[in-house]
Amino acid sequence: MQSGSFFYIAFVYLAAAVVMVPLAKRFGLGSVLGYLLAGLIIGPEVLGLVGEERQEIMHFAEFGVVMMLFVIGLELEPSVLWRLRINILGMGGVQVVATTLVFFTIGLAFGLPWKAAIAVGLLLSLSSTAIILQTLQEKGLIRTPAGQSSFAVLLFQDIAVIPILALFPLLADASFVQPVADDAPFEQQGWMNTLLGIGAIAAIIVGGKYLVRPIFHAVAKTKLRELFTATALLLVIAIELVTSSVGLSPALGAFLGGVVLANSEYRHELESDIEPFKGLLLGTFFISIGASINLGFVAEQPIFILSAVLGVMLIKGMILFAIGRAFRMGIDQNSTFAFALCQMGEFAFVLLTFASRYGIFPEELSGLLLVITALSMALTPLFFLVNEKMVQPRITAALAKDIAPDVIEEKNPVIIAGFGRFGSVVGRLLKAKDVGTTVLDNDADRVELLRKLGLKVYYGDASRLDLLQAAGAKEAKLLIIALDDPEQTLRLVEEAQKHFPHLALLVRATDRPDAYDLLSMGVKHVYRETLDTSLRMGADAMQMLGFRAYNARNIAQKFYEHDEKALRDLADTWADRNLYISAARERIAELEQLLRADGFDNDLNFDKEWDSDSLREDVLKGTFK
């Protein structure tokens, strides 16, 4: 087997991923760290299975970042983007400017020429879109305030890359002889560049709006799935070519393209077509970052390099935290935000290449920055873990201490976890009769609103033991769980059963499988969220067709009893099911089973009540005396 062949390289990369990523996930480390470790292991420093081609692979794999931003764009409608504008411009702008200034000053203090110091500042101000967004998505944090702010700042950084790239040639040392302009387009004059950039963006928006849809329509008509995939790829590659030919960040271009198509009917199709490519490329990208970490260089002066990495990350983190405070982020969210964004990003690699091309700073510094960047990216998943396992619990405990006194003083008999569309109705009902309730919710905006309205609502993940304790779980009688997320619900049920067995649990279930899970955990009071409403609708429909109102209600009530009984009967068999049946097939099989059962089950006999036929027969026969 030829060591440089395509298949050999593909084999090494894929094998490393297949071995390391499940391992990393098994230990709760997240996929990004798995990929990075895989890269480190196959890299030249450990096994040496990959050679110089890894740089090239990394550049190619960076395309995964472009695809990721395209997919993110697809999920963001323009209106959402508009809502984020303050975060993007405010937080993003302050972050880039402040971080650049701080590192500029530090650079000067270390005796760097001012031009080089600016370059270092700019380089260090950027974070890694790929690692952050991948990790946030994996941990389900993307929709939290921290996730949204991180996203906003990253978006600003992606935009900022354009002027930074244009600025770098100007930072070149005057004595340095400019290299002959090769095919790189950035040497064009600034204004020309800007014009071309605007033109490219306009092309993406107009093309996305008016050109892409008819094309997809035509392709969809052929009913060839692979052609649709090909078209989707073609679209993203076209954006990449257009933007990079005018010196724009392709990631930004792809993001814009995604946003333009967010409202189109092909959105989900596009998303699912691009998704696997995105995942593979990003994985490859992370592997090549892992492989490019120069362990030998680190080993030469480990303390210096490690303290440099941690120092840079600490400074970045502190700036981020200050920004979070200024923008009134809650301390828990702010912590996640600062931990997420404190590394350097993939754009640093690009900028470093530029910097050395223009001789902006000496080679040793360039090498050091390369290592710092790669190491900081590798450390990020670990930082996320530190935040999750060590920092967040402490914050929650500290916040809980603040709320503990008045909660315990109240000794409310009811705790409601989750005050969304479901829990809020329960809460309002109980409040109407002045039943003392303590509400826990983990949507910061909602908590703020409800508190403004004078409700006693506390922020936090209710499945955390300390928060439950602080909310008075020891004294309470009922725990009403009305969370949106079924997994969080299961976690909370588990915690409550383990630590507060005296609490009666009333649990919202989204659907049948969810209810099965809860029943098999021994929860007695399970409420499927749409069952009652559907039956009410059914009863009204019957009434409108001429059924007597009371009869329709009775039938619906009987159906309800029957369905609840069937649910409990079927819950026992649920656990033994083959895990590998797809969810959709399972639903259909379930429905089939239910409809069959309805037809033959004796307890669905609607016609016994007020039936005088048998009595009448008895009378007419003269047998009734």
Added chain:
Amino acid sequence: MSRILVLFAHPALEKSRVNIRLAQAAKSVNSLTFCDLYESYPDFFIDVATEQQLLTQHDIIVWHHPMYWYSCPPLLKQWIDLVLTHGWAYGSGGRALEGKYVLNAITTGGGEMAYHPNGFNRFPLRQFLIPFEQTVRLCRMSYLPPFVVQGTHRMNNVEIEAQAERYATLLRDLRDDKFDLDAVGRVELFNQLL
């Protein structure tokens, strides 16, 4: 002319042979208010204010229902419990219904002979209606002799039609003040005056 309010209670009209015809007959009478309780309050959640207002707007109230276990269907009992409130319908200051008349219009499966010391129901029908009569008295109203359709199990369609027509005629005559209501109390059943 008297204003008549028919309060009809039947939990399973879709299975009824006699009451469905009687109800139709009542509804066919002009200038009469027909209130189908099981249709209005299938959840037994009675709108007391509306019901009380209806009562004050009428002179003669008809409780129209089948006899179930020597009493009315539960929703009518619920209606009595909730609508006839203390201080409004009875008790000191409870004079809202004073001077009105109440008529029971009922059907029984058993025939006339069943409601007899030797019949299998052992007591005359009026005796089973004493709770209704006393309720009416307590509310300062007058209890009219009941209109009854008996032996419904053995009734054929022709007989049912005849009974429905009799019921409609009774309601019309009550509306048009054809009876001296203060004098009718002497008979056992209203049927004897038709």
